[in-house]
Each structure stands twice: as C-alpha cells, then as structure tokens.
Amino acid sequence: MKGAVEFRRARREDVPAIVALLAQDAIAVSRESFVAGKDLPDEYWQAFEAIDDAAHDFLAVIDDGGEIVGTLQLTFVRSLSRRGAARAIIESVRVRADLRGQGLGQKFVVWAIDRARSRGCRVVQLTTDKRRTDAHRFYAKLGFAATHEGMKLEL
Amino acid sequence: MKGAVEFRRARREDVPAIVALLAQDAIAVSRESFVAGKDLPDEYWQAFEAIDDAAHDFLAVIDDGGEIVGTLQLTFVRSLSRRGAARAIIESVRVRADLRGQGLGQKFVVWAIDRARSRGCRVVQLTTDKRRTDAHRFYAKLGFAATHEGMKLEL
Numbered sequence: 001m002k003g004a005v006e007f008r009r010a011r012r013e014d015v016p017a018i019v020a021l022l023a024q025d026a027i028a029v030s031r032e033s034f035v036a037g038k039d040l041p042d043e044y045w046q047a048f049e050a051i052d053d054a055a056h057d058f059l060a061v062i063d064d065g066g067e068i069v070g071t072l073q074l075t076f077v078r079s080l081s082r083r084g085a086a087r088a089i090i091e092s093v094r095v096r097a098d099l100r101g102q103g104l105g106q107k108f109v110v111w112a113i114d115r116a117r118s119r120g121c122r123v124v125q126l127t128t129d130k131r132r133t134d135a136h137r138f139y140a141k142l143g144f145a146a147t148h149e150g151m152k153l154e155l
Numbered sequence: 156m157k158g159a160v161e162f163r164r165a166r167r168e169d170v171p172a173i174v175a176l177l178a179q180d181a182i183a184v185s186r187e188s189f190v191a192g193k194d195l196p197d198e199y200w201q202a203f204e205a206i207d208d209a210a211h212d213f214l215a216v217i218d219d220g221g222e223i224v225g226t227l228q229l230t231f232v233r234s235l236s237r238r239g240a241a242r243a244i245i246e247s248v249r250v251r252a253d254l255r256g257q258g259l260g261q262k263f264v265v266w267a268i269d270r271a272r273s274r275g276c277r278v279v280q281l282t283t284d285k286r287r288t289d290a291h292r293f294y295a296k297l298g299f300a301a302t303h304e305g306m307k308l309e310l
Contacts, residue, residue, distance in 0.1 A: 015235070018235055019235060022235060022236055031236070031237045031238070032236075032237070032238060033238055041238060041239075043238050043239040044235055044238065044239045045239075046239060047233050047234065047235050047238075047239025047240075048235065048239075050233040051233050051234065051235070054211065054233070056209065056211060057232070057233065059234075059235070071235075073234050073235070075230075075232050077212070077230050077244070077246070078202050078205040078206050078209070078212065079202065079206065079214075079228050079246050079247050080170070080173055080174060080177060080199060080202050080203065080206070080214070080226075080228070080247065081177055081186070081187075081246065081247045082186045082187070083186070083187060083188050083196060083198050083199065083202075084196075084198040084199045084200075084201060084202025084203075085202075089232070089244070091232070091234055091236065092234050092235065092236045113308065113310070116310065117310050121310060122309065122310050123307055123308065123309055123310065124307070124308045124310065125282065125305065125306065125307045125308070126305075126306055127280065127282060127303035127304065127305050127306070128303060128304050128306060129302060129303055129304075130301075130302060130303060130304055136304055136306075139306050140306075142308065143308050144306035144307060144308045145306065145307060145308070146285075146304045146305070146306050147284060147285060147305065147306075147307055148282035148283060148284055148285060148304075148305025148306070148307065149282065149283050149284075149285055149291055149301045149303075149304075149305055150280065150281075150282050150301070150302065150303025150304055150305040151280065151281055151282070151283060151291075151294050151295075151299035151300065151301050151302075151303070152278055152279070152280045152299060152300055152302055152303065153268065153278065153279045153280070153294075153297065153298050153299045153300070154277065154278055155268070155271065155272050155276060155277050155278065155279065
C-alpha cells in the first residue's frame with residue numbers, strides 16, 4: 001500500500017479502475033468487457049450514473065493514495081419482513097489480488113457494515129459464489145452465517 | 156381459490172394480510188409481530204410507505220377475489236458488474252399454505268420474473284433459507300441455479 005488509504009464513495013473518474021478490478025476476477029472476467037487503455041462500453045457509464053443518483057445505492061472504493069485498489073456496493077432495501085426492517089445488501093466486493101490477506105478487505109467490509117448500521121439496517125446480507133471458499137471464510141470471520149442458498153436466474 | 160385471481164401491486168389496506176402471511180411461516184414467525192385482530196406495530200406501516208414510495212421497490216400480492224393469499228417483493232438494483240446490468244432481487248415470497256402445490260406460486264413468480272425482464276433486468280436473484288428444501292426445488296424448476304452461498308449478518 002502507498003500509505004494514506006481511504007474508504008470513500010466512488011466518483012465518476014473511478015469507474016475504469018472499478019471495472020478493471022471486477023474484470024481481474026477469475027470467475028467474473030467472462031461477464032465483463034474491459035480492455036486496458038480502451039474506452040469503456042457506455043453501459044458502464046450509464047450504470048454508474050444510475051447508481052450515483054440512487055439514494056439507496058452506495059458504490060464505494062478503497063483509494064490508496066490516488067489509486068483504486070478495492071470496491072464494493074451497498075444497496076439499502078426496506079421490506080415488511082422482520083418487522084419492517086431495513087437491510088443492506090453487499091455486492092461486487094473486490095480487493096486487488098496483491099493486497100489480500102493483509103486485513104484491508106476486512107477493514108473495508110467492517111466500514112461498510114458500519115454504514116449499514118448508521119442507516120438503521122438490522123441485517124447485512126450478501127451472496128458469494130460457492131466456488132469462492134476463501135470468501136466464505138472471510139465473511140464467516142466477520143460474523144456472517146451461511147444460512148441461505150443464493151439462487152440466480154439469468155434472463 | 157375463489158375464482159378471479161389477480162397478481163397486482165400491494166396497496167396500504169393489504170398490509171395486515173401480508174404481515175399475517177409472513178407470520179404464518181414456521182421459520183419466520185419469531186421475527187414478526189402479528190396478533191390477529193390487533194393493530195399492527197407502526198414499523199410495518201412505516202416500512203410499507205417507504206417501499207411504496209421507492210421506484211426501485213415493488214411489493215406484490217395475489218388477490219383472490221378480495222382476499223390476499225400471497226405476497227412477494229421485487230427490488231431492482233443496478234451495479235457495475237456484468238457490464239452494468241440491472242438485476243432484480245426477489246424477497247419475502249409467501250403463498251398461503253393451503254394453496255400450495257397447485258401452480259399458483261409458480262405463476263406468481265413467473266409473473267414477477269416477467270416484470271423484471273420488462274424493466275431490462277438480466278439477472279433475477281434470491282436467497283432462500285437452507286431449511287426450505289421445498290423452496291429450492293420450486294425455484295430450480297423455474298430455472299434458478301443454486302450457485303451462491305447466501306450469508307447474513309444480524310446487527
């Protein structure tokens with residue numbers, strides 16, 4: 001790490017670095033469209049604007065002295081279940097491969113959980129690919145319980 | 156069923172019936188606060204107003220000739236992952252116990268998936284308690300794949 005690491009809300013200029021992090025992932029790479037040095041497809045910029053405009057979405061980055069080395073997204077959802085509880089969903093968590101295992105990702109997720117708590121959420125939930133056994137241990141250490149099946153349907 | 160079954164957006168007057176359905180569930184009952192004939196706690200009404208005001212939330216019911224016999228909630232989320240894809244999350248699916256196994260729940264979820272498709276979603280996802288093996292089969296039949304661990308942290 002370069003020194004002054006900051007967890008903060010993502011800005012427009014961070015988008016290429018965020019997409020690069022998403023695309024560096026072995027499981028997710030085939031789902032992304034990223035070529036270093038080339039313009040990003042418009043759909044990423046459109047998605048960023050939609051996320052940035054939405055009060056219930058919060059896209060975050062780890063800013064390591066100006067370099068984006070991690071990302072996650074929080075979505076705040078209200079439902080009638082659990083006495084009308086607010087909950088937060090964490091999605092698309094990535095920390096640059098060479099910075100893993102140093103507690104940085106853990107601090108980042110704890111920071112995200114604190115944001116959820118300060119918004120009154122009573123549950124934080126996420127789904128993680130069954131092949132990501134490291135991720136399961138990572139979240140279990142933070143207190144997450146793997147009580148649910150995460151099911152997806154591609155349209 | 157009484158006859159004219161309609162899938163529709165939930166209205167304020169449906170809230171007690173929806174909460175009754177949530178509370179009738181063996182796994183969820185301890186998390187709800189519902190006593191037939193008594194006023195609902197305010198937090199349910201506040202949650203309903205928040206959901207109803209949110210363009211990204213859609214609370215639905217099965218209206219069986221004026222009686223509410225099913226519910227689910229759709230939340231539309233945009234993220235940078237998957238080329239900025241919109242996705243829909245289905246939560247809090249319930250069909251009254253005596254009406255299960257007749258294809259009604261299946262039609263209801265297919266209707267919800269169609270709504271997600273018409274909003275441009277490329278993925279529909281949900282988490283379901285690992286103890287709900289009937290639910291896993293139900294969703295698998297609809298094409299959902301149990302590729303993820305669903306992890307929760309209670310705050």
